Amino acid sequence: MKLICTQDNFKKAIYNTERIVSKQNTLPILNNILFEAKKGFLVLSATNLEMGAQVKVGVKVEKEGKITIPAKIISSFSNNLPQGDNVLIESVEQGIKIKSGSFKAIIKGVSADDFPLIPKKSSEYLLNINSIDLKNILSKEMVSVAQNEARQELTGINLILSQKEIFFASTDSFRLSESRISINKENINKEVFEAYINKKDSIIIPFGTLNEVMRIISNNEECDVKITIESGQIFFEIEETKIVSRLINGKYPEYKHIMPKDYKTRVVLEKSVFQNAVKMANIFASGKSGEISIKIDSGAKKIFIGASSAETGENSTELKFDVSGPSQEVILNSKYLLDGINSISTSKVAFLMNSESTPIALKEINEQTGEVLHDFTYIVMPIKN
């Protein structure tokens, strides 16, 4: 193997593969990145057997070949390269010789023969989502994913395809985040899509996979992300980077029926003011569940947000805002409420509720018209007194 690569391409290829290596020592080769130089391309691959990544960049190949190199060493080397010079890579007896500007190194490697194959998709892509839209959705959905592994199916994000919309949902059974985007001709590959939704319309994608997808699209210019689902696996194509991951087995809970269709009481609040009031109440919130109380006074058009504990004292913040519907009072977990407010991307937030014992909802508000938007819904179950 002998090749010359631009530094930008080299750094990006390393960045997009380096974290998808195994953290376990049972198969040491999985700590490595596979380097393959072939027909004008350098292909880097990494896998932890649950998820794999492959990046293909155009390079000047002087001699074809392949080898695996420890991800930790090559990524440290890449991170410390100052901007500029091209990167020269050449096979040597024990590994590779790598050179860029005044920096040169020999990094020991392992033969590529035992490196596992990264699965390849056989069909065309199914969906096509703009990377900024996908990032926006994932950042909201990752909040409610269960950390506890007791219920495997809740440790991922649920994706539901229908004829008109795609839904993303996550829940740890205390709160739920749901995002939706409309389907149009540009979003889907019609033929594959029709065949697909007749077979299966709901899958669960592991949190770790989406975390890696987020990381890669955040480091990339705006682009289309192509998604394919086949044989219990999901494939993402983010320009020259391909990610493949197993899906989570199991049935995602039928959450739709717990989401209220209508809400009796609606308050529209400034997001930052609401955040501050909840944080302040959290100081005085008692118990592990951090109970805070929200009291809506319809007549006075006021909201009181507060908490009290035997040890620290008590607080109450009085906010004057537009209220419609009857007066209400509810007790909520301050962390869950705050996570929801933080997920809102508009400057105002709608706080919606029916009673002290039914789920409350947060939604976004159209900045121009002031209307409630329905593309994102955050649901929290109240704490019963």
Add this chain to the structure above:
Amino acid sequence: MKLICTQDNFKKAIYNTERIVSKQNTLPILNNILFEAKKGFLVLSATNLEMGAQVKVGVKVEKEGKITIPAKIISSFSNNLPQGDNVLIESVEQGIKIKSGSFKAIIKGVSADDFPLIPKKSSEYLLNINSIDLKNILSKEMVSVAQNEARQELTGINLILSQKEIFFASTDSFRLSESRISINKENINKEVFEAYINKKDSIIIPFGTLNEVMRIISNNEECDVKITIESGQIFFEIEETKIVSRLINGKYPEYKHIMPKDYKTRVVLEKSVFQNAVKMANIFASGKSGEISIKIDSGAKKIFIGASSAETGENSTELKFDVSGPSQEVILNSKYLLDGINSISTSKVAFLMNSESTPIALKEINEQTGEVLHDFTYIVMPIKN
């Protein structure tokens, strides 16, 4: 107690006292901040028995009084207050009622009767150092302080007063940082100074105390910091904030004799290029001590910085720079060397050495004249082969 305070004054007073509370539960009152309203001032005090802080701010006192309030609660409350409204504080049966804008709370407190006295100084100040200068010095000196408590005297910074200069020094016995500032009329209170240096000229200030001083001056506008030393204690006055701390008992090592007077070989390097080369070598550095080699070739005016290990491979970075004196080679601990380079505040750094077995030094370079500056010296002991 009843008073009105501007929010800025309130936040600053809390910020400058909140961290100086005890982390131990043996005396619960030491988790609290003492509030005293008297004659147009609110005085906040905190202590952990090793160190104490006191902040005095002008307020409108409507009723005098005092009480202690948990630091954790009052600082969370203060941090979450949005900018603006004044803060109203009033005693209530169990503690204080506090109100600012739409936020109000009752925070439970404990009687002030059992709160320990914060020691007061009896003499005039000894030194007067500009806060920016002091911050600059402390940020360099805190790097080499011993983390290990085996030798108590190395866990602080040594301060030595002489007729012409003040020296600050720290060492963990592997490397040493020394800063000096000249004494002029503005720096010292002559009478106190003369009396002082006849008695004692070397003290050891605990790291934790200087860490707190750093934090307070970093959050403050440029000002003079007045320092007094008496009865085994050191007093700092940073505008309205007073810090008092015990000194560390023991004799600081006589480090001056290990500092070379002259150096045979001198290289002047770009700080950022040097940093990069050391970081790169660190990837390949072997063993716990992270050994890297620095080879100076006088004839070719080149420096080679590299490392090698049996597991990972080897590297070498070739830098072309101005060298004076004979060729040299030395093996250093990469972390200690990097800490030293990071401490340099000029864009160029002098690397000075005599032999492979004597201490190497880093010094700053005057940006205009290119001369080596002697106000800061960082010394590292080489690793012997």
